[in-house]
Amino acid sequence: MTNLATNLLNTASKQPDATMIAMGGKHLPYGMMYQAAAKLAGDLRASGIEPGDRVALILPNVPAFPVTFFATLMAGGIVVPMNPLLKAGEIDFFFTNSGAKIAFVWPDFVEEVTKGAANSGTQVIPCDPMGPLAGHLASGEPITEPTERADDDTAIILYTSGTTGRPKGAELTHANIHLNATRCALDIAQITPDDVVMGCLPLFHVFGLVVGLQAAVIAGASLALIPRFDPADAIKTIANERVTVMLGVPTMYAAVLNHPDSDSLDASSLRTCCSGGSAMPHEVQRAFEEKFDAQILEGYGLSETSPVATFNLPGRPTKSGTIGMAIPGCELKIIDESGAALGPGEVGEIAIRGDNVMKGYWDNPQATAEAIPDGWFRTGDLATVDEDGYYTIVDRKKDMILRGGMNVYPREVEELIYTHPDVLEVAVVAVPDELLGENVGAAIVMRPGATTTIAEVQEWTKERIAAYKYPRRVWQVEELPKGPTGKVLRREVHAPTT
The missing domain is CATH 3.30.300.30 (ANL, C-terminal domain)
Structure with a gap:
């Protein structure tokens, strides 16, 4: 592994005509998407983007997102995914803190983003569904081989929600994301090139970006995109694209379950459903599985852990209500306030160590040291672990x-x-x-x-x-x-x- 974009090159080389993105009845092949990313990478280099420079993406779930994402990586840049609904003051902080040189922006958000870019001088580039509009970047030769990067080089900066003070930018490396996405694709969802993955999670969020887009690309599967989650659109997409792997947070499963159109949904294509982001209510899980005859596997992770840390793994007993056990390459323990490990059944904070843990918080060594004081990342989540190594979330430490x-x-x-x-x-x-x-x-x-x-x-x-x-x-x-x-x-x- 030298650059995360190598995964796109490998899959496009093996199966150039296979569908990478399905949206609105259109099917875009891997080969075409790779060529678009390679050309844009060349344009970025010609426009002054050097390895290590930051590029922001403020886009909904449209093909332009993977194009600009992989183009930035191919040019050696660092991607800063951002929520399109941020306001100018928030955008100003993200741009100024990250030092983003360029921002690829959906037209609906250009006005607000332009206000937010006033202090940082970030160049705002509007995009259509396939990529940046013409005339905003210099034209360069395609970069067909991803720029060499080290495993520990930062690939993306994901800003946390900022429940305490200003958001912090979690630096995830090329190795962090590659290894986590590979385990999600092969060990958890067991995705193959024949699968169609539901892309209803926002790609600017770590769950959709890694477990959705990156895992699909590694496996050579199709990603069926929905620009913004709507249960009616999700139901249509499951039926029309014959979705086999659904990824979502509990409220998405509840919304699909309770929508009137779900009564006539043929969900027989669904093979695996994965839930994360927050605790799945037992009643929602029971009703969804009963209605659609599709098992929901629950897992757990955070932006700082790339994201997945635990899952109810296929081939092992599933314990409903738990977040499963540690995935390969990751260790967990339950600790008390002093950092001492607790035994089975005792409530304490989850601490995580492994190749999925972030490099640190961008330009914030103090916050990094507080979060990872001894090689173990403090999650702020309270949980118990049983004798078999299955973890159960009790609550957020701050929500108690x-x-x-x-x-x-x-x-x-x-x-x-x-x-x-x-x-x-x-x-x-x-x-x-x-x-x-x-x-x-x-x-x-x-x-x-x-x-x-x-x-x-x-x-x-x-x-x-x-x-x-x-x-x-x-x-x-x-x-x-x-x-x-x-x-x-x-x-x-x-x-x-x-």
């Missing part, structure tokens, strides 16, 4: 509710509320309490046509969980705030002030 000295884990309460037949979605969060410091609150989305009241759901919950755990404040919302992958953002859930 401390109610009068008693620990309440939101996921446990959510799991119970999800089993109520009239509840569609729920987020359990801490609410201020003058006496106890924090108390338990729940924001609930009811199913359409539900007649059960919020008060009745609260009483139902109270009867089924320990007294200190049931939510004292419950309120109804039309929808829950979600991130780019559809993951519920607990930090943005707040109780009404009245």
Whole structure:
């Protein structure tokens, strides 16, 4: 391995006419996509992009994303994927912090991105579905052999969500991504050139970028893209493209499951479903598997771990409700506040070591040292491990509710509320309490046509969980705030002030 883009070259050389990207009824072959990336790589070099320079991608799931992604790598550059919905102030930070020289941008976002580029001087280049519009880059000879890079050279900088202060840019190396994507393709999803992978996760997110795009390219499979997740579009794509491997976060599986069109969906092509990003509610998993006769394998990872760290692996017993066991090349342990390892069944923080752990945070040695003080990356996630090495997430360390000295884990309460037949979605969060410091609150989305009241759901919950755990404040919302992958953002859930 010298450059991640070598994977595209290898697959395009073996099967140039095989479909790499399927979208909107069109099928784009590997050979054509590689040629487009090689030409753009030459144009980038002619425009002054040298090895190590940063190039931002602010694009939805369209073919232009893989073209610009692989072109940047082929020229030796570092890719900075960014959420297209960022505002000018956020864009300014990302551009200034990363030092991005160029940004490939979808037309809908050019105005906002241009405002955000005022301080950094980043060149904004609009793109159509296949790549950059003409006239913005110098013309150069195609770079047909990817620029030599070391395994430990940075390939991408992925900015974390910034739950505490400014976002930090996780530096993932060529080896980080190649090894993790290879294990996802071969050991977990067992993808072959005959497979069609569902590309409904955003490619600017590590899950979609590595487990979707990179794993598909390594295996020589097709990636069926949806520009932005919509359950109706997902259902059509599964049927029309005969999707065999679906990747998603729990809210995506729930949205497909609960959509009216799913009742007539022929999902017989589905072979493997993989879930990550947040904990899969047991009730959603049970109902999806029962309706579509397709098993969901749950895993776990973070931007800083490239991303996958654990999975319920094929060929081994699957334990529903767990995130599985450590994947090859990765070690996990449960630790206490002092860093000492804990035994089976004890709740502690997950620490990770392996070839999937990031190089560090971009231009932030202090944050790197805090996150990886002793070679083990501190995840901030609370979990237990059983005697067989299967891990179960209890909650985010920062999400835990401390109610009068008693620990309440939101996921446990959510799991119970999800089993109520009239509840569609729920987020359990801490609410201020003058006496106890924090108390338990729940924001609930009811199913359409539900007649059960919020008060009745609260009483139902109270009867089924320990007294200190049931939510004292419950309120109804039309929808829950979600991130780019559809993951519920607990930090943005707040109780009404009245």
